[in-house]
Amino acid sequence: MKLRHLAISFFAFSGFSTSTYAQNLEKNSSIQLDFNYYQPLSCQGPVPLILTRTTSSKAKEAMKDIKGKSGKRSEKRTEMDHAVxxxxxxxxxxxxxxxxxxxxxxxxxxxxxxxLLKDNQALRDQxxxxxxxxxxxxxxxxxxxxxxxxxxxxARIENESQLAVILAHEIQHFVKKHSLKQYKEVKKTITESRRNYGELESKLKRLYRFSKEQEYEADxxxxxxxxxxxxxxxxxIYVFEMLKFTEYPFLETTMTLEGFEKPNFKFPTYIYENIxxxxxxxxxxxDKIDKEESDEESSxxxxxxxxxxxxKLQVDKKEYRGRQKFVVGEKDFKLMQQISRFELLLSYIKRADFGRSYxxxxxxxxxxxxxxxxxxxxAMSLYGIVEHKLNKHNLDDYGLSVNYNRGDWRPxxxxxxxxxxxxxxALASSLIWEIYMSNKSDEFVRSICDRTFTLMQTKGNFKLKDFTSFKPAAVEPEKKPQIDTTATISDGKLKNPRSRIARNSSGEVVVNNIYYYGAFYHLNDKQKxxxxxxxxxxxxETTSYSANPSKLSYTEREKLDARRYGRSNKNVENLVLMQPRIIYSNGKVDMFYDNIETKRNYFAEEIAKNQILDNWNYVPNATNNKVDVLDNSVGxxxxxxxxxRYSISNDWLSERLNNDTNQMILFYKQYLxxxxxDESSPYLLNVNYEYIVIPRPFDIQGLIYSFALPFYFPFYLAQQFQNDCVLKEKVMAYNTETGRQVYYSNKSFQHKLNQDLLRAHIYKTIYEIKHINGK
Amino acid sequence: MVNNQGGYKMRFLRNILVIIFAFSANNEIQAQSNPGFMGKTGLVQFDLTGLMGNLIYEGPAVKVNYGFSYEKARNQNFAWNFGYSQTNQTMDYNMIVGEYLTYYDNGQYNNVRDKSSFDYLFSEFKVTPKWYNASQGAVSPYGAYNGLELSLGFLNISNANKEQWRQPLSSDDGAKLNSIPSVTVFSASYIFGGRRMVTDQIGVDFTLGMGYTLYQTLPGNLMDYVEGDSYAATIEEFYQYTALKHMSSSKLFQAKLGVSYLF
Incomplete structure (x- = not known):
């Protein structure tokens, strides 16, 4: 009887659990996640309602609500500006x-x-x-x-409660309207950042950076x-501790240079002293940074x-202890955590943060x-470092900054x-080769492998036999990296990450006296x-002149690389255009044209954006060209x-711009x-406009002339009441196969933004891109 | 009677125009590839030109002539325009001023001719190199431009036989004129303007210009006549100078409105 009851309870419990888990699985069942061949996460389901109305209609509605309130006119003006x-x-x-x-x-x-907001549905709905x-x-x-x-x-949080604390804090910023209060305080407007990827984050920080008092209140x-x-x-508590270690990796493992060495492949001795x-x-x-940040007064x-x-004062109270770390579900949390970590890797690759991504x-x-x-x-990380090293770029910009990488990734x-x-x-080629051999069917790894070896030979001044040459060496046992993921919690603090350099078991720095170059010597005969x-x-090539690049200068080797790898562009057939952006500003200038102030006109900007988009849709069709416009307009x-689709193109472009090279295989090529x-590799087109309208200041000189020459007066009037308009157009086109920039144009016109001008220039852009080779 | 020395100069200038025409017509000479306006690099245009120089000279304030032209873009910023225009004008008695047309006799001033009028027809062939202004967003043949209009014109007088002349300009009172030879005129105008598109193929063109006659086949300096000094040795020359003076001065300020069809 007892056993039967136990069995019933067991099945009932498991049924409950299963149905809860199944429910969670069902929510995610539209996506089949394969971490082995992980694809960037994309949006699913219907577009959020907020995006189905045009921005100007939402902004106008908000302005109308504010106008209807009582209050000082100037304050309402500020509030309306903020709302827009x-x-x-x-x-x-x-x-x-x-x-x-x-x-x-x-x-x-x-x-x-x-x-978290189970008891406050009204707030949750907002x-x-x-x-x-x-x-x-x-x-x-x-x-x-x-x-x-x-x-x-x-990627960094350890449980659901930590996420709940974060969300609770953020929700209070909304409830207390901190954004508006801060805006009124400083009357800042959003300014544009130049770098493509960092622009959004810069804006987020500027618009939603709250004061210390507001942060404490939200807490x-x-x-x-x-x-x-x-x-x-x-x-x-652990959330705040975590925030103290944002310069560190979310988890650490010991990685030493020695760990890469093989019996017949060693690094030069100077490098260990250098490190x-x-x-x-x-x-x-x-120490300097920590001191600055700990100064409460000035920070x-x-x-x-x-x-x-x-x-801690709050949690010391007994009634708040022993709560749950997971309410929605630990399994869901683990899945979310794993996804976020894989996405984080993609994010670092996109940023060309190769040191960190590796x-x-x-x-x-x-x-x-x-x-x-x-x-x-x-493989991509190693290749990226090789590409930038051989192009003599500053590697601090590619995730290898010693100062800004704290923790175990620093050495x-x-x-x-x-x-x-x-x-x-030599190291990178060897490792990439091993990765390629582990899955020869992977075309992407194959392309990286090809490119790395080509680079090493052309720009890297390697001869073929350099890859396999060997000199006698003392054999040392291989050292494997150690993992250390335990977080010892004592006094409410996380364990401090350590920084170590290559040491042997006695803690002494290991220095090799002999340096060898046989990156592939360890291969067996079949592998060779x-x-x-x-x-x-x-x-x-093994015997031709070009196989001995040591005789060539760096410039000649660059040309060799371009010839080998940078094949001339085939006819451009398939153009994909990311939705063109425009910044529309109204300017004001004094009589002497000394000082020009500009203010963004968002409403005119939306109209201009639609006009530009319409023309980009119209012109290719009218002129028998194929341009696929990626439209992400709200509405x-x-x-x-x-x-x-827009997101994929944006990711590829971000990766391209962050790498800042003439050409390079990019990770996001796999997802294009x-x-x-169209199935063929497209050319990606990115177009940005900036338009400034400045009413002319009072022209007293012209007025005087027209008194002297009366027939000049109509011309004076026509001049005086016109606006000075400047339209800046920046166009970039890339071959997504090779990463090469195939077209660049940065022009400025003193002309109004009208339809025929747009059409003329859109067609001109398409024409020039298609005639890149001058044919 | 045409001065032969002027003929050599005129032939030289004509030859220059022919060379320019031949050069520009050569399809093999392509400085840069040109997208044109939505792929269209040629156009034909019908235009009306208002010649307003006589706002400051005597005669009708604004003359209108009609013309058509063909334009072909050679590269993104340059085009050749070939045009033809003509204007005709009836010069009535009051438009013709000449103190030398009176003489003093027996205590009074007498006119050497009776009141009447004559007509002239001025036909021009024009070649205009046009530079399109890239900083204004122009892509030839669309947008703002400036240019140098070179024209070869032929001034023909007609209906002058109504004029009755008396001595001393005619041998007999009531003598009639023979046919008057045409005058060849070479002039240049600086023009600037712009073309806007109404549809992908139809455009509207507005141009302003300032013109000057460089050479004409009559003896003497035209400016002498523009300024009013007498020079005419014969009645025929008198008609020619009068018409030419009127025509030349009207070119000083010009405004043109055109409708273009792009292809």
């Missing part, structure tokens, strides 16, 4: 291609918010929560209730919200330690196991940064035969599919199938 800027910025954010909805991560975060594909661990709230959590943050009120839920408020001195300098830099940020102390790929591999996607990330950053391009190239066959297939016709309706 917020509306336009929010829509730009939501259609940027960086925001996710309908995906498992966003669904999960929304479920946590649902749980909020819309999304995930932002940004590596920076942060969360933002906009004036109209849009809450955005970054993947950088989601206090947020704690109340968490207390009224099932979540464990004490987890907030030590760099680490010392970096430590001094750390604009609230002190994390002070926030921790204030929170390190994190190894960390993620140790947590979740080896897989093909991680292999690709590692490896130092090492990769300082290794000579040939030394690193495969390597030779591979070299044949990519036509690495009734917006579809999720369009947003996703979703971008173009």
């Amino acid at each position: 800027e917020s509306s336009f910025f929010e829509d730009q954010l939501l259609t940027s291609g960086q925001i996710l909805y309908g995906d498992p991560m966003t669904e999960y975060v929304n479920n946590v918010a649902d749980e 909020l819309q929560i999304f995930v932002l594909k940004s590596h920076i661990p942060n969360a933002y709230t906009t004036h109209n209730g849009i809450v955005v959590v970054t993947i950088g943050l989601l 206090e009120l947020g704690y109340e919200l968490v207390k009224n839920s099932k979540y464990d408020l004490s987890e907030g 030590q001195s760099q680490l010392k300098t970096a430590k001094e830099f750390d 604009t940020h609230p002190s994390l330690d002070k926030r921790i102390d204030q929170l 390190y994190l790929a190894k960390v993620v591999e140790l947590i979740y196991g080896k897989n093909q996607f991680l292999n690709k990330v590692a 490896i950053s130092a090492a990769f940064n300082k290794l000579d391009s040939r030394d690193f190239g 035969a495969d390597l030779e066959k591979y070299f044949d297939s990519i036509k690495i 009734k016709s917006l579809k999720t599919e369009d947003l996703n 199938n979703g971008m173009s309706k």
Whole structure:
């Protein structure tokens, strides 16, 4: 009997669990996640309602509401300006291609918010929560209730309660209208940042950067919200601790240069001494930064330690202990965490943060196991470093900054940064080759492999036999990297990450006396035969002059590389245009043209944007050209599919611009199938406009002339009441196959933005791109 | 009677125009590829030109002539325009001023001719190199431009036989004139303007210009006649100078409105 009851209870319980889990699975069942061949997450389902109305209609409605309120005119004016800027910025954010909805991560975060605000449906209905594909661990709230959590943050949190604390804090910023208050305080307007990828984050920080007092207020009120839920408020302490370590990887593993060496492949001895001195300098830099940030008086940020102390006062109360760490579900949390970490890798690749992406790929591999996607990330990271080293770029910009990489990724950053391009190239080619051999059917890895070897031979001054040459060496056992993911919690603090350099078991720095170059010597005969066959297939020459690039100058080697790899563009047939952007400003100038002030006119901008888009749709059709326009305009016709296509193109372009090279294989090339309706590799076109309208100041000189010459008076009037208009047009086109920029034009016209001008220039752009080779 | 020395100069200038025409017509000479306006690099245009120089000279304030032209863009910023225009004008008695047409006799001033009028027809062939202004967003043949209009014109007098002349300009009172030879005129105008598109193929063109006669086949300096000094040695020359003076001065300020069809 008891057994039967037990069985019934068991089945009932498991049935309940299963149905809950099944329910969660069902929510995500539209996406089949394969981490082995991970694809960037895309938006799913219907477009959020907020995006189905045009921005100007929403802004006008907000302005109307404000006008109807009582209050001082100047304050209402400020409030209306804020409402307009917020509306336009929010829509730009939501259609940027960086925001996710309908995906498992966003669904999960929304479920946590649902749980948090279970007793306040009215407030919950005012909020819309999304995930932002940004590596920076942060969360933002906009004036109209849009809450955005970054993947950088989601990758770092350890449980659901921590997310709940974060959401509770952000919700209070909305409830208390901190954005508007801050705006009134400083009357800042959004200014544009030049760099494509960082622009959104810069704007987010500028518009939604709250004062210290506002942060403390949001903390206090947020704690109340968490207390009224099932979540464990004490987890907030670990959130603040986590924020102290944002310069560190989210988890660490020891990675040493020695770990890459093989019996017959060693690094030169100088590099170990070099690393030590760099680490010392970096430590001094750390101390300086830490000192500046801990000064509460002068810092604009609230002190994390002070926030921790204030929170501890709350959690010391007994009634708030022992709450749940997971309410929606631990399994869902783990899935969300895994996705966020994979997305984070993509984010670093997109930013060309190769040092970090390589390190994190190894960390993620140790947590979740080896897989093909991680292999690709590692291969791409190594190739990216080789490409930039051989192009003599500053590697601090590519994730190998010793100062800004704290923690266990610092020594490896130092090492990769300082290794000579040939030394690193030999290592990278060897590792990429191994990855390729583990999955020969992967075309992307194959293309990276081809490119790396070609680069090493052309720009890298390698001869074929350099890859396989060998000198006698003392055999040392291989050292494997160690993982250390335990977070020892004592006194409410996380364990401090350490920085180590290559040491042996006695803690002494290991210095090798002999340096060898045999990156492929360890291969067995069959593997060497495969390597030779591979070299044949990519036509690495062994006997011709070009096979001995050491005789060529750097410029000549660049030309050799361009000839080998940079094939001239075939006829441009398939153009894909990312929706053109325009910034429309009204200017004001004094009589002497000394001072020009501009103010963005968002409403005119929306009209101009639609006009430009209409013409970009019209002109190709009217002139028998094929241009696929990726339209992400807010309004009734917006579809999720369009947003996703735009997002892919934006990701590719971000990666391209962040790499800042003449040509390069890009990781997001793998995902371009979703971008173009045509199957062939498209050319991606990016067009930006800037339009300034400045009424002419009073022309007293002209008036005087027209008194002297009366027939001049009509001309004077025509001149005086005209506006000076400047239209700036920047066009870039890229071959997405090779990453090469095929067209660039940056022009300025003193002309009104009218239809025939747009049509003339749109056609001109298409024509010039199609005639790139001058034919 | 045409001065032969002027003939050599005229032939030289004519030859220059022919060379320019031949050069511009050569399809093999392509400086840069040109997208044109939506792919259209040629046009034909019908225009009306208002010649307003006589706002400051005597005669009708504004003359209107009609013309048509063909334009072909050679590259993004340059085009050749070939045109033809003509204008005709009836010169009535009051438009013809000449103090030398009176003589003093027996205590009074007498006119050497009776009141009447004559007509002239001025036909021009024009070649205009046009530079389109890239900073104004122009892509030849669309947008703002400036140019140098070179024209070869032929001035023909007609219906002058109504005029009755008396001595001393005629041998007998009541003598009639023979036919008057045409005058060849070479002039240049600086023009500037712009073309806007109404549809993808139909455009509207507005141009302003300032013109000057460089050479004509009559003896003497035309400016002498523009300024009013007498020079005419024969009645025929008198008609020619009078018409030419009127025509030349009207070219000083010009405004043209045209409708173009692009292809």
